Amino acid sequence: MLVPMAACGGSSSAKSNAGSVSVACSQQEDFCQAMTRAFSKETGIKTTYVRLGAGEVLARLATNPGEFDVWAGGQAENHLLAQDKGWIENYKSSAASNYPTDYKDPSGSWTGFYTDSIAFCSSKSELKKKNLKAPTSWNDLLSPTLKKSVGMPHPATAGVGYMAMYTQAVLHNGDEQQSVNYFKQLNPNVMQYSKSAATGTEQAGRGEVTVAIALDSDCEKAIQAGYSDLVTTYPKEGTGYEVGAVSVLKNAHNKDNAKKFTDWILGTKAQNLYAGVPSFAAPTNPKATIGKNVPNQNKVKKVKWDMRKAADSRDTFIKAFESEVSSSKDAK
Missing domain, CATH: 3.40.190.10 (Periplasmic binding protein-like II)
Structure with missing residues (x-):
């Protein structure tokens, strides 16, 4: 509109x-x-x-x-x-x-x-039901206990989704395939790939997912809007921004x-x-x-971010994501 x-x-x-x-x-x-x-x-x-x-x-x-x-x-x-x-x-x-x-x-x-920075935006009540602590590592999101319980925006439509992919590449010394492999492992835990970056925080706030990969600013916004059950944490390995x-x-x-x-x-x-x-x-x-x-933002551990490389890698990452990761799910 x-x-x-x-x-x-x-x-x-x-x-x-x-x-x-x-x-x-x-x-x-x-x-x-x-x-x-x-x-x-x-x-x-x-x-x-x-x-x-x-x-x-x-x-x-x-x-x-x-x-x-x-x-x-x-x-x-x-x-x-x-x-x-x-x-x-x-x-x-x-x-x-x-x-x-x-x-x-x-x-x-x-x-x-x-x-702002990428964070994990989690529902405390849903974590409690699953006997989990708020994630503090990217690997925490791969737990089988989180099957269909993670929210993530699609890299093709929301910048945060692509930021998460590039973050994984940086954490794997620039290896793009390792980034794709991470999201292939994560895929069974993702409920859906949303169009908007803020959708995941709302899903977590309503208890529809346990954890959302989201911007810390969006998670805080949701908390202040009334989703008081949410908590923001960051991956100890480092995060994108x-x-x-x-x-x-x-x-x-x-x-x-x-x-x-x-x-x-x-x-x-x-x-x-x-x-x-x-x-x-x-x-x-x-x-x-x-x-x-x-x-x-001064307290967030951030990965080394090269905007030119991130820009140049976008098409390759998104094509790989769509062909190897999200083809089994509809982007909504």
Whole structure:
């Protein structure tokens, strides 16, 4: 659904003539809605968005590269893939001048505006029924006791699913086949491969699965939304993480406004709004205020993440996953 977020309170002629911008938003729905509404209210720019997973955005850009003006959200490596296809216009925002180098591409193809990590989001009551402790290792998910009790997003549609695959490759010294083999072992324990990254946390919250492979921010969001039975743990071997990026699209019909949106979402004022959404991803702006209950990314053991290699390996991983792992299950 295309959701219009009309400007509020902007009665001046400057605001009324501010134009429009269309956003492909790869974040949770309430985040997309709140941030586009805030941008529209502040600038008077009529802002519309479509909530899509990173894989879905890439598919839409392939068929209609002029559909959106700006892409906000999704792992930075997916934005690199879009750049490879010629869909990104490099733009170095002055709002990111003080950002750490890990949070921005030197060419300006993307800039990160949030970060979070892969975690295990578990139902304490379901763990108790199975006489299990909350998992603290990737191997814990392979327990026969968890048959059809693990939730995981599909790598082709949700970035977290692919992040999990690349994480396994890193843990196996870059061996892609070892990563595929891990998920072949995990497959009997997976209830379904969902389209959305946040689906698993909701499934775990309802007791439909025992453990979900999910972002720590999504698990915390579910906890704060009322699924108080959930608990977040991390694999001791190390975990993957994302830098959620924003990019100006080359075929944008409203390129100036796309750049304004980029400047705005990278600024301190916008990133201070995360806590009010609430979003439990950590802001990347060093001056932004980190909200209550946001997982402390400095305490998470992370694998060495090479975004270029992660981007270049995506198609190979997904083809292997679909042919060797998920062919026995329907992605829902």
